[in-house]
Amino acid sequence: MGENLNVVGMLRTPQLRSALAEVCTDMNGTKFDLRIAPLELSAADASLPGSDLIIVEIDTRSADDVERLRTLVEQLSPGTPVVATAAEATLDDVRKLMRLGLVDVLPQPVQRDDVLAALEHASRVRKAARRPQAAKGRLVSVLKGGGGVGATTVAVQAGCCLAQTLQKRGQEVCILDFDVQGGTVALYLDLKDRTGLADLVSAQDRLDGELLRGAMTRHPSGLNVVAAPPDVMPLDTFSADFVRRLLDIVRQEFAVVIVDLPPTWCLWSFDILRQSDDVLLVTQMTVPGVRQARRQLDTLGAEGLDELPVRVVLNRYEKRWGEAVGLKEVEKALEHKIDFTVANDYRTVSEALNQGLSIADVRRRSKAFKNISKISDALAVAGSRKEERVEPHLANVPGR
Ligand SMILES: Nc1ncnc2c1ncn2[C@@H]1O[C@H](COP(=O)(O)OP(=O)(O)OP(=O)(O)O)[C@@H](O)[C@H]1O
Ligand SMILES: [Mg+2]
Structure with missing residues (x-):
């Protein structure tokens, strides 16, 4: 002190x-x-x-x-x-x-x-x-309305696309896989020599920009990746204070920081959301997908986070005749606009994930890539945070 x-x-x-x-x-x-x-x-x-x-x-x-x-x-x-x-x-x-x-x-x-x-x-x-106010990268959190809806796919692919766009401006993007018990970010990008979060948490007393870079792997698209631990670790291995300090450092180093959140709520995931400039809620046009997405929105409301800039991404979308009515129904059920759709394109997406590629390199002219580019463009637009505030740190909350 x-x-x-x-x-x-x-x-x-x-x-x-x-x-x-x-x-x-x-x-x-x-x-x-x-x-x-x-x-x-x-x-x-x-x-x-x-x-x-x-x-x-x-x-x-x-x-x-x-x-x-x-x-x-x-x-x-x-x-x-x-x-x-x-x-x-x-x-x-x-x-x-x-x-x-x-x-x-x-x-x-x-x-x-x-x-x-x-x-x-x-x-x-x-x-x-x-201190003079340090530059703070944009924080983008990715939430899912149910398991397997494609949240990690959207996060990773939008990240690759954004990395390419921002490279032209001399800026960098990174993705943190905070789905600590089932994270697949490194897998989807075929990054094998991964260290990631497990290394950072074990060296948390020495956390700085250099240690962070050492725990990252760079994908050919330019996206920097902090992988989830290779072995399952309990959620409470990661204290809110560690997560907060890590985010502070990452945001000093990168123009945009994407976080793939775990499916279960914990105090540090609320803390990450509270600091986010953008939240992507990924879901699908199925009854469970819409219900789960609605539950996520309700949970945010119950936690006093209803002011968050949430954008709903409807993944695996297939436009059929009369489908516009379907979209409206989903919006009504969610009481939230659908901001983006991503086409259902199993061939392109699975080819990309199997080979660890950006879909831009698999099928640039695909609808799925065009849709992902729209998400990336929206995230690239530099927005100013509503107000700078000192976020609470949850050092001693029982049950972390
Ligand atoms: N737009 C798409 N078109 C076709 N298939 C897709 C699309 N998006 C995702 N998928 C497929 O859906 C599967 C699940 O995707 P993903 O792992 O990204 O979901 P998730 O929401 O992150 O799941 P989890 O709950 O395990 O975190 C993957 O096998 C992927 O190939
Ligand atoms: Mg996932």
Whole structure:
């Protein structure tokens, strides 16, 4: 850390104040101002925005408290990290609190290591605020409406196409296979000498641009690939903090970063989505495909992510007579526009995947390639993020 940070504690009980005072001794010159202060006073407290970290004690059973905390975080964001601490918080409480944009939720009794982790985050935020804003590559997440709908195919093929387009501008594209238990990105690109995510997670304390490049394989199209681990690894091998730091580095190095997400939701996949500039939701025009896609959209809504720029890709699309009605029905069922279709072209797609090629090199004049190019063109259009914000890091969430 090595910095003199100013921490304010807005606490409910003297017991917590003395427990915290005991835990927070001798922390690199960090000053702790631990107050017994009701949360309703925090909105008007002019000293809070000037501090480096705010620790708030909250009663998770009180809806008013949660609402006040939301207001406080919104007032302070972006800039001042807030952590909450609550006695007997359930996993649901923690998830609810994290969605407010907190940095962390500290279980009680508060441990020294948890406070140190929060301080480390505060220190990174302070350093980032001093640095001139680094260029940040566009983050594109790929979600699927059901298994086998072609999400990885679309991600990989749009990635190859985009890599070719951006090469002309001197920019690079990479794809991260975060489908950590069943990822096929490297397989579909026939990249055998793959190291990828497994290497990066095992060397996570030394994560930097050089280590990242060393764990990547470059496809002839120019697409850079971080492969999924070759052996099945539990989802919680990858902490939200690791994923976040990795994305920060990748986005400094690449103009566009595509992430193939796992089929199961976990806190870090929500975290990736929250940071995304584009989300491609790939599905097919089948009853299960549409249902699953609708479930994904509903889940995003339930997680407070309904503002995400989601674009629906209908894969393996076959236009038959009267099909336009079908598309409209799908849109109605999804309550979302179909932004792209990709033609059902088994011959072209399987030839490409079997040989690890871009479909541009298999059948450039195919409908499937034209459709994929449209997706790639949309991703190539540089868009500005709505606003720069310091994303929450989920250092101590149980059940990660
Ligand atoms: N447009 C297409 N036309 C014909 N076949 C396709 C098309 N897109 C994908 N496929 C085929 O569908 C199969 C599944 O594709 P893919 O692995 O990309 O799906 P996925 O959604 O990533 O699956 P998973 O749930 O395993 O991650 C592949 O064998 C691929 O060849
Ligand atoms: Mg896949």
